Amino acid sequence: MLNALTAAVLALSAVVPPPSPVTIEVLSLKGDGCAAGSAAVAMSLDNQAFTVTYSDFIVQAHGSDVRRTCEISLRVNHPDDYTYGIAQTDYRGFAHIGAGSRGIMKGHYFFPGMPTRHSSHAYPGPLSDNWQATDQLPPGDVLHGPCRQRKPLTVNAELRVVGKSATSFMTMDSTDSSVSSTFRLSWRKC
Template identity: 45%
Template sequence: MLLRVLAATGVAASLFGSPAFGADSLPTPPDRIVIDVATINGSGCPAGTAAVAVSPDNTAFTVTYSQYLAQIGVGSKPTDFRKNCQLNLRVHVPQGFTYAIASTDYRGYAHLENGAVGVQRAGYYFQGQAQTAYGTHRFTGPRDDNWQATDTVEVAALVWAPCGEERNFNINTELRVAAGTSDPSTTTSFMTMDSTDGSINTVYHLAWKLCP
């Protein structure tokens, strides 16, 4: 069954952050956006552990994870060093508009021993399109703190949804942790894209343009 998320109209402020571009540079649809979450799959987002919500002003949506954890070292399984999550979204936009992901804010927590390395990576593409946008962020130990990373796309490089068509939008995120020069037999390094209270979110800011 599809999970449907609706954004109400007429609300000026976003719950999840400011849009990536000002209203004077790119338009915002006057009507609501509807996102159908077709599938959420991956080792970092088992069934029931990821949720999607849309901001009231149609400029952002948020994904919240509760079990997105990559780790290496004591207590880890051999496959735990890499976790991923693929979101397959059906985005219904008001007639005459199209959209692109303008920027993405990722947040989580990292405990990396001295010499260990953590990587957060994401890819964005529309169904049937070869063009894919990627963002990669690297973190090195020693580190024991919250982390934040932002992928920003210049207007000229935005990957727009085809006008007049509804194509699924795919977001594939990944966390990796490598021991590096640390000793995985005596230590543990990990990265999460969540928090103990579930308040850490991933925010995707939308840019809009009028179709010809």
């Protein structure tokens, strides 16, 4: 009975996105996978998602294990009577992984002082193709930011190549103008 009541309350508190424009701004960008100016963030016109597009996020093996990371701190500017959480993440890129090696994509995001959501996807070689990873949370598991405090959202991404292949590489970039990462939002009234 309590679970049904909790689900009903969550369903009622989940709402459509704010009708007024929502903007997003990059507060900081750091890591060896995203030099200054190599990542762009944009909010969708319907306020239901934001995208992160990387222009130079690549990890290249030279016969040893190697990794690159990118950390972006964001401020989502929305009406005071709303809060948001990440309901789904979609990552994509290209991988050329030699036999006996593997590529690994890891992502996590969090609001300061709140639990961190983690995801990890491995791509064993041989592989030379586009890759895509999607992580979707059940509605009751979405972690929403605090209602009255505007805390920044931190998004971390990591690419890693493990193995002895000297020609393996993995990217999370958008040379074809497609979006590399999409963060679908779950809105809630405060």
